[in-house]
Amino acid sequence: MTFNFKKMAGLFMGALAAFTISTSVSASKTKIADVSQYQGNINWSKASKVLKYAIIRVQHGDTGDADFRIDSKRNVNAAGAKKYGVPFGQYGYAEFSSVADAKKEARDFYKRSNAGARFYVLDNEHRKGKGSEQSYVNAWLSQMRKLTNKPLIYYSYDNYVAVHKINYSKFDGSWIANYSKKPTASADLWQYTSTGRVSGISGNVDLSKTLNSSVVNSWFKAGSADTAKPTYYTAVPASKxxxxxxxxxxxxxxxxxxxxxxxxxxxxxxxxxxxxxxxxxxxxxxxxxxxxxxxxxxxxx
CATH class of the missing domain: 2.30.30 (SH3 type barrels.)
Known part of the structure; x- marks a missing residue:
């Protein structure tokens, strides 16, 4: 067998170049943005070159709320993120006013979400009901646990958590907003600005950074699909x-x-x-x- 040094050198240099390009592209994908219809038409081809992760809005409130709206770009953004390889989760801005309303809002949010979402977020920053806000949060979480085995994340801003004394320890992680400094509330992901910039997105966009990378990365893992063993009702409910x-x-x-x-x-x-x-x-x-x-x-x- 004749050993061709020039050919081997060429192959080595080609592999090195490919590796360099791959690692440089990976290194450039550092931003974590949450997006909604307010970002307009996102150029996901461009955005994907800098976005490591995305979190996409599904709805604002629910039926019966005066300002209820289903995000008009939720499906377009989910399709764009999937097409260009940006792992994403989805969130719903909550306006629940009772335990029953929180459960309904969870069911509707889940129904409207995209199957490709790696996790689901409760955006809890709007106090509406007269009862315990904690009981509403617990009801939303309990209902979502019945619907999915994907990670469930709690989102709010620093002051809201403090004022309403929200305990979100039973969630799979936390995402807390505070634009002046790191949040004092326990947070795995920190939303640090509402005036960020991302290539392919016109105008401002919320950006976040990880405070606990192992936890946040686990939310976006490809294996987090609804593949758990089904759980069944084994008896007729009392209400029949x-x-x-x-x-x-x-x-x-x-x-x-x-x-x-x-x-x-x-x-x-x-x-x-x-x-x-x-x-x-x-x-x-x-x-x-x-x-x-x-x-x-x-x-x-």
């Missing part, structure tokens, strides 16, 4: 009613071979029994004799 939290189908048989109709999230159904498929999955039998899943990710009591 369940509410659908994500669009599902109604079936004529317990093994889900004969589909009847699609059921929209938010619909409440009467149930009379719990049974199991031949594969062991729990099903609710409806009062009309048909079946739906008893998976807690899709229905709640």
């Amino acid at each position: 009613k369940v509410t659908i939290t994500r669009n599902i189908y109604e079936y004529q048989d317990v093994n889900f071979k004969s589909r009847i109709t699609k059921l929209a999230a938010g619909k409440t159904l009467s149930v009379k029994a719990v049974t199991r498929s031949t594969g062991g999955a729990y099903r609710f039998q409806l009062t009309n004799g048909n079946y739906i899943t008893a998976n807690k990710a899709f229905v709640s009591n």
Whole structure:
């Protein structure tokens, strides 16, 4: 075998150049931005060259709130981030005014979120109800735990946490805003400015930096999809009613071979029994004799 030094040298230099380009691109992706419809049309091709992570808004409040709106760019931004390889989470600005309202807002937020989101954020900075703000936060968290196994993150600004004495230790992490200095509240991610700049985004944008990189990086891990073993209701609830939290189908048989109709999230159904498929999955039998899943990710009591 003849050893070609020129060829090997060429291959080595090519590999070195590729490695240099790859590492320099990776090193330039340092910014963490949260975006919404207020950033307009984002050029994700450009933004992806500097964005390490993105956090995308889904909604502001919920139905019944005077200023409720679904973010008009939530799907466009999620698609852009996915296309150009920017890992992202999603957040909902909360305006809940009761425990029941907090649970509903969680269900609606989850339903409107993108399946590609690595985690979900409760944006809790608007005091509206007359009851305990902590009870609303706990209700939102409890409802989301029933819907997803992805990380759940608490967001607020430093002073709000202090004034309302919010305990968010049961969340999977915290994201705290304070533009004058590092937050005094416990924070894994610090939103340090609302006047940041990112290539591909016109005007100002919120930027954050990590205070606990191992925790924050864990939120964005690709393996954080909803792949956990399903948890089921194994008994008929006392009310004998369940509410659908994500669009599902109604079936004529317990093994889900004969589909009847699609059921929209938010619909409440009467149930009379719990049974199991031949594969062991729990099903609710409806009062009309048909079946739906008893998976807690899709229905709640």
